[in-house]
Amino acid sequence: MAINWVSQVSFEPKLLGVGIEHAALTHELVTASGCFSLCTVARDDRAIIRKFTKPVDVDFAAMTLNGFAFHDGATGAPILDQAPAYIDCEVRQSVEVGNHTFFIGEVVDCGFQMDEETEVLRMEDTRMNYGG
Numbered sequence: 297m298a299i300n301w302v303s304q305v306s307f308e309p310k311l312l313g314v315g316i317e318h319a320a321l322t323h324e325l326v327t328a329s330g331c332f333s334l335c336t337v338a339r340d341d342r343a344i345i346r347k348f349t350k351p352v353d354v355d356f357a358a359m360t361l362n363g364f365a366f367h368d369g370a371t372g373a374p375i376l377d378q379a380p381a382y383i384d385c386e387v388r389q390s391v392e393v394g395n396h397t398f399f400i401g402e403v404v405d406c407g408f409q410m411d412e413e414t415e416v417l418r419m420e421d422t423r424m425n426y427g428g
């Protein structure tokens with residue numbers, strides 16, 4: 297899913313929090329698997345965002361998510377091949393906050409798949425917003 301409610305919440309251990317709406321398929325997947333991965337998007341790759349605002353279409357034979365190539369991370373969560381960087385987490389806490397769950401995951405793996413200086417897409421580049 298496209299997501300921007302994300303924050304680092306501890307550095308020892310390294311914990312990352314993600315706010316996911318109850319109705320999202322991703323909520324079901326994170327709850328069932330106990331893990332999630334976060335992929336950054338390159339600044340010149342803006343079009344990919346729209347493709348991840350609907351429940352995902354997975355092709356296991358082709359190893360694609362919505363047509364984009366992925367591989368399995370250390371936790372088994374999918375990592376997009378074209379992501380400049382990824383963070384792979386195991387869920388440690390799930391905090392219920394209104395119609396979202398704030399999943400707090402411990403970082404078990406992370407890495408760059410592009411040059412570390414690659415510019416990353418920011419919310420203001422998308423001309424979209426998320427929030428009530």
Ligand SMILES: Cc1cc2nc3c(=O)[nH]c(=O)nc-3n(C[C@H](O)[C@H](O)[C@H](O)COP(=O)(O)O)c2cc1C
Pocket residue numbers: 297298299300301302315316317319320321322323345348349350351352422424425426
């Ligand atoms: C720019 C952008 C940011 C978003 N941020 C979030 C977010 O932080 N949390 C969330 O639950 N949904 C967020 N969404 C909405 C989800 O991407 C959308 O509900 C998606 O359909 C969920 O997919 P899923 O049902 O496959 O999990 C955002 C959407 C956009 C376009």
